Amino acid sequence: MTRATFLLPAPARFGAQRWSETMLRALARADRRPAGEAGRRAQLLRHAALPPGRWPLAALSRRLDATDADAPGTAWLRADPAWLRPDINGVRLMAHGEGLGLTADDVTALLPALRPVFGDAGFMLDAPHPARWYLQVPAGTPLPAFHDPSEALGTDLADLGDADTPGPEARRWRALANEAQIVLHQHPWNAGRQAAGRPPVNTLWFWGGGAAPGVASAAHRWPPRVFSDDPVCVALAAAAVRPQALPDAWPGPGEGDALFDLSALRDLRALLQAWLHPALDALDAGALTTLALDDETGGLRELRRWHRWRIWRRPAAGGPS
Known part of the structure; x- marks a missing residue:
């Protein structure tokens, strides 16, 4: 008898698609837990249990990509390759990291041109994975509250409010980002990518800064088995378990x-x-004890076998809310 937790997207992401009557009945009869905070980061933190206010994704993913993530006196910041596109309303983040289809050749061409920009500021830039680039910074370096690229994707950058972020450190990082954009805009490799029908790498997206947390502080809420294709979820869960690729369909309860x-x-x-x-x-057959559903809006529901007897609970019209 086991518990299965499904991390789901926000219901609005399904657009006009309709939920099945079977699922609507099940949701109506489920236990509703107090709403959690909305957003992908909050969804993952319900399971990762990092110390309050910390989101050191760069250090956690560095543990998977290299061997120096826990070096004393060191913090890490992701500086992922990204594509910004201007339009009539502003500038939008169109793709980043894996979404750009980068290869080792891209890294070989672009990284040497960018390293002096950050080296002069005292930071080392490297790319142990073509889609995940890192800045090594001294521990304790003040870092602004950067946005996760997944939360900014498709968004007009003016709506993120970064231009209003006060303080010399915020200005310093905006200046570094601008210098990197100039180097990338002028680099002939990007012209070749565009000629081949691929998006350019015209900026670096800073996010996930901090020193590596202790293993215990990031570990204790994950179940023994985690299945995900999201590098962020994998990096968080790897502090506790060995995540596996997400299968194409429900594989059964397992052990x-x-x-x-x-x-x-x-x-x-x-x-x-x-x-x-x-x-x-599986729940009806008794193979599962609990099916927990956690969506990005903070909606939390738990379904158990005996809930099918709650026949007086009627499904909500249209779908979950």
């Missing part, structure tokens, strides 16, 4: 509690057929 990160799915029909309905069947 021990498990968490399945389904937050990237946008086809509601496929989510219902491949994941939610089979998990409900």
Whole structure:
């Protein structure tokens, strides 16, 4: 008997797609937990349990990409390659990291031109993975509250409010970002990428700064089995377990509690057929003790086998809220 936790996207991401009557009945009969904070970062922190106010994703992902993440006196900052595109309303983040389809050749071409920009400021830039670039900074270096790229994707940068962020450190990082943009804009490699129909790398996106946390402080809420294709979720969970790739469909209860990160799915029909309905069947059969649903809006529900007797609870019209 096990507990399965599904991390789901916000219901609004499914647009006009309709939930099945089976799922609506199950949701109506579930226990609703106090709403959590909205957003992907908050969703993951309900399981990662990092110390309050800390989000050192650079150091955590560095543990997977290199061997020096825990070097004494060192903090890390992600400086991921990204693509900004101007439009009539402003400038938008269109892609970053994995979304740019970068290769080792891209790193070889672009990194040497960028290193002096940060070296003169006392920071080392490297890229142990083509999609994940890092700045090594002295521990204790003041860092502004950078936005996660996943939260900024498609957003007009003016709406993020960074231009209003006060303080010399914020100005310093804006200046470094501007210098990097100038180098990348002038680099002939980007012209070649665009000629080949690929997006340019025209900025670096800073985020996830901090020193590596102790393993125990980032570990204690994860179940024994974690399945995800999201590098951020994988980096967080790796402090406690060995995450596995997300399967194409519900694999069955297995042995021990498990968490399945389904937050990237946008086809509601496929989510219902491949994941939610089979998990409900396992719950009805007694193979699962609990099915927990955690969506990006902070909606938290727990379903148990005996909940099917709550026949007086009627489904909400349209879908979950």
